[in-house]
Amino acid sequence: MKCATSYSLLRPSIPLPARLADLLCVGVASICIAVSARLQVHVPFSPVPLTFQTFAVLLTAVLLGPARAFGAVTLYLLAGIAGLPVFARGGGAWYLVGPTGGYLLGFLPGALATGMLAERGWDRSWVGAFGAMMVGSVVILACGTAWLAVLVGASSAFTAGFVPFVIGDAAKNAAAATVLPRVRGVVERSAFRV
Numbered sequence: 001m002k003c004a005t006s007y008s009l010l011r012p013s014i015p016l017p018a019r020l021a022d023l024l025c026v027g028v029a030s031i032c033i034a035v036s037a038r039l040q041v042h043v044p045f046s047p048v049p050l051t052f053q054t055f056a057v058l059l060t061a062v063l064l065g066p067a068r069a070f071g072a073v074t075l076y077l078l079a080g081i082a083g084l085p086v087f088a089r090g091g092g093a094w095y096l097v098g099p100t101g102g103y104l105l106g107f108l109p110g111a112l113a114t115g116m117l118a119e120r121g122w123d124r125s126w127v128g129a130f131g132a133m134m135v136g137s138v139v140i141l142a143c144g145t146a147w148l149a150v151l152v153g154a155s156s157a158f159t160a161g162f163v164p165f166v167i168g169d170a171a172k173n174a175a176a177a178t179v180l181p182r183v184r185g186v187v188e189r190s191a192f193r194v
Contacts, residue, residue, distance in 0.1 A: 003121040005065040029060040029072035034086035046160040047099040066115030102147025110140035130177035137169040
């Protein structure tokens with residue numbers, strides 16, 4: 001059964017303001033993803049830095065739902081492909097064929113999967129929110145590792161492109177899962193509705 005996401009509960013009901021709110025939220029989420037790319041830790045044995053992008057993408061998906069999250073990620077990717085320095089190490093279309101390309105493209109199905117689970121009410125409990133975000137993390141990591149395997153081999157890709165990141169993602173997702181049900185509760189109790 002489809003449920004409303006936190007954003008959907010606050011979304012204006014009048015068509016024009018609703019569309020403007022959607023555009024604003026997609027734009028702000030895209031900027032948040034870009035900023036999160038700059039929060040990074042270089043992993044010495046991996047060509048892929050540890051960033052907060054995955055966290056931003058999945059948080060966007062839980063809060064905004066699959067369609068708006070997909071829009072935010074698409075806008076982010078298009079900005080990077082156009083050459084804006086929004087990726088972890090800059091911008092340009094060539095990033096999609098480099099070692100991080102699979103992760104970047106994996107943001108799209110990861111956001112969709114997480115957003116769809118949020119629409120099914122997974123964001124209402126710690127276990128559900130954590131589970132939804134971990135599903136998205138695994139989707140992103142699987143896409144990234146698959147592409148990295150083409151470049152460096154399957155064994156190296158798994159140890160350098162999956163294992164160190166799934167542990168970090170689990171920690172970030174656990175922290176988010178602690179807050180998300182509370183955010184949902186505040187939104188549900190909120191009397192504000194345009």
